[in-house]
Amino acid sequence: MSISRRSVLRTAAAAVPALAWGAAAPTGAAAATARERSAPREQATPQWQVTPFPLRNDFGVSGLAMTGAAAGFAVGYQVAFWGPVPYDVPAVWSWDGARWTEVEGAVTGASGRLYAATAAGPADVWAVGDSGLAVHWDGQGWSRSTVPGTAGGAFSGFAVAGAGSAVWAVGRAGSSAAAARWNGSSWEGAALPLPPGTSQLTAVRVAGPGDVWAAGDYQASSGALYRPFVVHWDGSTWSQVAAPSYPNLDVRVLDLLVAGPSEVWLAGGTGRYSQSGLRNAFATRWDGTAWNGTRTPPATDPHYFLGLSLRGTEVWGVGYGGDSPVQRWTGSSWAVAPAPFAFTQPGVFTTGPDGTTWLFGYGAPDARTGADPFTARLPAS
Numbered sequence: 001m002s003i004s005r006r007s008v009l010r011t012a013a014a015a016v017p018a019l020a021w022g023a024a025a026p027t028g029a030a031a032a033t034a035r036e037r038s039a040p041r042e043q044a045t046p047q048w049q050v051t052p053f054p055l056r057n058d059f060g061v062s063g064l065a066m067t068g069a070a071a072g073f074a075v076g077y078q079v080a081f082w083g084p085v086p087y088d089v090p091a092v093w094s095w096d097g098a099r100w101t102e103v104e105g106a107v108t109g110a111s112g113r114l115y116a117a118t119a120a121g122p123a124d125v126w127a128v129g130d131s132g133l134a135v136h137w138d139g140q141g142w143s144r145s146t147v148p149g150t151a152g153g154a155f156s157g158f159a160v161a162g163a164g165s166a167v168w169a170v171g172r173a174g175s176s177a178a179a180a181r182w183n184g185s186s187w188e189g190a191a192l193p194l195p196p197g198t199s200q201l202t203a204v205r206v207a208g209p210g211d212v213w214a215a216g217d218y219q220a221s222s223g224a225l226y227r228p229f230v231v232h233w234d235g236s237t238w239s240q241v242a243a244p245s246y247p248n249l250d251v252r253v254l255d256l257l258v259a260g261p262s263e264v265w266l267a268g269g270t271g272r273y274s275q276s277g278l279r280n281a282f283a284t285r286w287d288g289t290a291w292n293g294t295r296t297p298p299a300t301d302p303h304y305f306l307g308l309s310l311r312g313t314e315v316w317g318v319g320y321g322g323d324s325p326v327q328r329w330t331g332s333s334w335a336v337a338p339a340p341f342a343f344t345q346p347g348v349f350t351t352g353p354d355g356t357t358w359l360f361g362y363g364a365p366d367a368r369t370g371a372d373p374f375t376a377r378l379p380a381s
């Protein structure tokens with residue numbers, strides 16, 4: 001089973017030293033937010049509410065879009081064996097507040113995988129995936145549209161966010177990062193300031209009509225180190241934002257979180273990707289001026305962060321590998337947070353409209369007993 005958020009990040013191996021940037025003191029609203037997050041407070045240990053997920057062999061889940069406590073969707077793929085050569089087809093599951101049910105025929109006649117989903121409301125859910133495939137739920141049924149590619153190739157959507165006529169999908173077209181916006185009736189490709197070499201965008205967050213962030217990574221040439229790639233939309237153009245760097249290490253970006261005014265988080269993993277994979281999770285915070293490095297979790301914790309989510313005023317992260325895959329940022333360091341099972345391997349992480357934290361993954365009371373697919377949710381703090 002593959003639970004990595006991106007196919008290029010399915011393995012992690014030998015540990016490498018983690019490097020960090022010196023933190024600059026935030027000011028103004030960012031400082032107030034940081035003080036609020038670091039202030040000590042008494043709180044009960046949150047309890048995950050676990051529901052088994054009916055994931056059959058040859059199926060996979062890669063996105064969650066929750067519209068309420070009793071409504072939402074999971075998206076992914078099925079490996080079809082209906083011809084001489086196996087191939088992937090999109091798959092969708094629905095949540096009714098008590099159980100997950102596969103929605104047969106939700107996306108008919110399409111091939112490829114759905115990689116990501118987002119929900120702006122019960123009648124506004126989007127999912128994107130391979131070959132420019134985009135699907136939309138309007139509260140009554142699913143419809144299909146196509147995200148345009150470029151001269152370099154078809155569009156593959158790795159992330160999607162937004163609402164109404166301000167939905168953004170990001171990913172890759174051919175060997176270059178790509179982005180497109182839904183204008184209410186069709187998708188329009190966007191001009192990006194591309195870095196040299198090959199690139200991709202793996203995360204996008206919409207903070208407002210003129211405030212959209214996207215991030216991924218690039219490789220300037222064959223054999224070169226992977227570097228972070230961050231861009232921002234101001235309502236008219238995309239511009240490149242100076243990105244953090246770890247000397248002599250590959251940096252793969254897997255998620256982005258806009259936590260408040262002048263507070264943007266970037267997370268993923270570092271290591272020597274071509275040699276031993278990723279071994280250290282990283283997270284860094286943008287204060288409106290510069291990236292402020294945060295201490296990476298101990299080596300026994302995630303090898304890389306798969307996703308970030310805002311739980312109340314706290315930033316939470318989940319990652320692959322290690323003994324403590326669920327982490328929370330205390331305002332000064334990463335701390336172990338409760339996980340649904342003693343053995344938990346997260347796959348998808350998101351926040352619902354009511355502040356509920358949702359997690360899809362595989363878990364068991366003991367790793368030796370084998371792990372089963374599940375979703376788990378934490379009530380809003």
